[in-house]
Every structure is written in structure tokens, then in C-alpha cells.
Amino acid sequence: MTTPRTELEGSIAAKGLALGSARVVYSAKIDVETEPLPSAGIPNEVKRFEGALKTARAELASLSERVSGALARDLSEIIDAHAMILDDPEFTDTVVALIRKEQLRATAALKRQRDLLAEAFDAIDDPYLRARRDDLDHVVSRVYAALARGGAEPERKPSAEGQILVCDTVAPAELAQLAETGLRGLVCTASSPYSHTAIVARGLRLPFACGVKHALAVVHEGDIILLDADHGRIVVRPDNIDQTRFRTLQKEAERLRRQRARVKVTDARTRDGVSIKLHVNAENPDVIAAARRAGADGVGLFRTEFLFMKRRELPSEDEQFRAYRDAIVAMAGRPVTLRTLDLGADKAIGGPLEMALEENPALGLRGIRHSLAHRDIFTAQLRAMLRASAYGPMRILLPMVSSVEEVREARALIELCSDEVRRARHPVADEIPLGAMIEVPAAALVSADIARHADFLAIGSNDLAQYVLAADRNNAAVAANYDPLHPAFLRLLFLVFDNARQAKRPISVCGEIAGDPYYTPLLLALGLCEFSMHPSALADVREMLATLSRKSLKARAPRLLHAPDRAALAEIVSSMATA
């Protein structure tokens, strides 16, 4: 009997279409050696474990040598985190002690220690530690694999040519390796569009649907899969009609891609001729180069955290100055918005800053709160930014603002630092606009007052949605609750836009919705003229804008305010797509 065609649904983590055969990977189970270890065998068993650690370290080192380009930055952070676990005595010494004192075989000792640490991670329910637990599992699997091979060369992973990986989750580094051998797409039962794996998949342009709950129960090794990650749809064992339809979609996508490649990048305009600024969000300097190539009008959000991660000492003022100056010079006269440090919560990934372990880091000492509590770090960053301001148009943006006082305090510090920098004979631009991110509900509610103290506002919709809706942006279990089409979120956006308009302050949106064409009509209706997004989203949003009339969208905006639920909002938004 042949197994029937099945359709599955999930969330969109990296857009794209793929057709391939399934490569099914179940979560690694550790086969523990249970036979007793005689005393005479202890030294050898310890040696065996240490050999496996050495192999795992060497594998990580060779992995970081092999990846290059923009992807390397995303990955090296994760590889470093894994290397740190391998070097952590709390992990390794305890396994050795278990072998010596309890006479456990290496695999049994490894599993015992892994279970203990995992239990400790599970007891504290916060996203940062959950992510560390994933890291722990990835590292344990690597050491376990080395033990199981017993010193033999790692089996070369069979090529993933033409395959779509189906699994619970996959470590970002493994995904990059598989992509090198021709993987076409990824379907995960867990994970989230905000995970590191999703970021890497987007960088690799690898279609990825996550949260596809029953994928492992339904898909068998070798099954043909159609992955439509533009819509989060998967057809398992498709029939001929599916395959024909899919090939048509693929051809159309390819035609659009070629057409785009031929089109000269022009200014973004609506159908009725309103000029819209399209800026980019940059996590690192490589994105700045991509932004220039993609014709961005500026950098709407330069996330400066990259300078503070994966290292043991804080970056010096000079090093920061060079990084900011290079970005400003590369943008050749287009404005660069430098966001001050936003470490904390899910961004507290390794580095020289001793971030306290907080019970609830998303509500903790992050963003501007951290900067105001660590003046020396903050003022060094401000001085570096002020020095860079002499090289081109630049703005300073404060993350996680929740009160007027924070903006006032930051402005006073900027003035102090300006005096210092000028006294040290460094030129500083006369005008450096200071902006506040509106990403905390309190800031949204008092945005009229914040607008009087700030020169511009930038809505961080990723965080604003998670705080308004009480839904962790990284947690797949509440993905349905994290819904920008919730009337509460929309009404709050409305308020912030209105306040910015009345205070005559420029306003941008730099969360993920700004780069998703689905939300383009809605944001345009609210009066948005400045969008900031990943460079890969620029072409889609530019194209969408060209089909829309701002005048008729604005006329429909009040209806958004009164929509009672998601369904009503979705209906208005779809009708807007043809306005």
C-alpha cells in the first residue's frame, strides 16, 4: 500500500521554494555503555573521554575555518559558545570524576552529567538559558559521536544534494555544513523564525519552515517533499498536479528574480508618487556593503552588539570609532543610525560583559538601562560615535527606552562627551539627531512626551509586540500569540504614529514587519515614510510600494483602529493590498 499525500503547515522562517527528497533525522539518542568498568580500565576510559573532547574541539576549529563571509560572523559566535562549554571544567571535570569515582563508562558519565545540567537549565524558565541548553545538547552530541567512533575519522556526512532536512531542530553550524553539500530546504517540528538557525537559513537563502508539528510522524526518509516556505506549506508525497503547480511557482519566482536583477535600483515610490525611504538593519559591517549594493537610502538600525560579543575584553573607544567611521564612510553620505549597546535578554551571548543572571532577562537590565548603569562603557561608546560623526551624516538611537528621564539623561551624557571629545581636538558634527526606540509599551504610551525630548522615533516592533502581547519572540509555543495583527498592537502603533505626527518628529519602523510586504499597505496607511529592514527584503518591499496608492490607503486607516479582532484586521489588510 502506498502512503498517501499529506499537507502540513508551519511558520515561515526563511522564504523560498524547494522540491527535494526527505532526509529525516530524529533527535540524537545516546546509547550508553552500561557494562561495569573494572578499576584497571579507569585510566584508559579517562583517556578515551579526553580524546573525544580533543576531537570535538578540533572539529569546531576546522568548522570555523571553513565558513567565510557574512555567515561566518553569525556562526562563529555559536561555535565559540560551544567551544566554551568544551573548555568548562564544570562540564569536563565532573565527567572525569564520574568515571574515576563511580567507575562509569565515558558515555554513561557524559549522559549523567548532561542530564544533570539539562535539569538545572529546565528548572529556570528563561529563553537565554533555554538557548544554552540547546548548545549543551549540541556539544554533548558531538563528544558522544567522537566516543562512539573510537578515534576513527568522522564519517563524512553523506551529501545532502537535492534533499530537504526534516528534524526537530538543527544546530546552525550543521545547517551551514549541509547547505555546502547541496541541501535544498529545512523543515523543523520545533524552532522559531527568531532562532539562530533561522537567521543562518535566511543568510544561506535556504527555504525553512519551522513549528511543523507532525513532520517527523508523517515524513519518511526519501519521501518527496514540496516546501513552500513563502507560505509555510509543505506537501509530503505530492501528486502530479502538485508537482506541476509547484514547478510553475518556481518558474515564476525565477522569472521575477531575473527581472529584478535587470531592473536598475530606483528610489522607492508609491503608485501615486510618494517617495518612501528604505533603510537597512545591519548586525555587522558586511551588511553595510550589501546595503549599498541593494540601493538602501541609509542604515536605519546599526546593531552595535557585534563589537561586544565573542571576545574577552571590551572593545576600546578607538576600535569602536573605526567600526562606526567605516560604516559611515561606506554609506557615502546616506545617514547611518548607530544604536547604542542593546545587550541583555536573548542578546546576552558570551563576551566581556559580566551580565548578571537574571530571573527574567527580557524584563531586566538591558538596552539603555544597562548603559545608564555602566557609565564607563556607555560614555566610551558615545565618544566613539561622536568622533565618527565627523565623517558623514549619523544619528544616535537609544534602545529599550521606557521613560522620558532616560532620554534626558542620555542627552546630557552626549553633551558631556561632546565637550570632552572636542577638547581632545577631535571634530564632532554640529547636529547629531538623538532618537528613542519605541519598543516598550510604557514608551509607546508616553511617546508624545518622548517625542518632545528626542529628535526622531524608531519603532522596534519585534520587542514591542512581545511586550504588548506577553509572548516571547523566541518561543515557538507562543508563536500564535505573537501576532502583529492583534488589535491591541495595532492600536498602540496608531497612537505612536499619531504622537510622532503631532510632535513633527520623523518616525521609522525597524522590526521584522517593516521588511514583510504583507504589512507594507498597513504601515503605509498609518503614515510610515521610513522603513528599515534586512537588505534581502528591500526589493520585495520596493515592489509592493510601487503597486499601492498612499492616498487611498490613508483614507482606510481609521477602519484599522476599530477592527475588533484578527480576522477583521486581516480582511482590511488584504483589501488594502489592492488599494
Ligand code: PEP
Ligand atoms: C526590535 O525590537 O524590533 C528591534 C528592531 O530591535 P532588536 O530586534 O535588535 O531587539
Ligand code: MG
Ligand atoms: Mg528590540
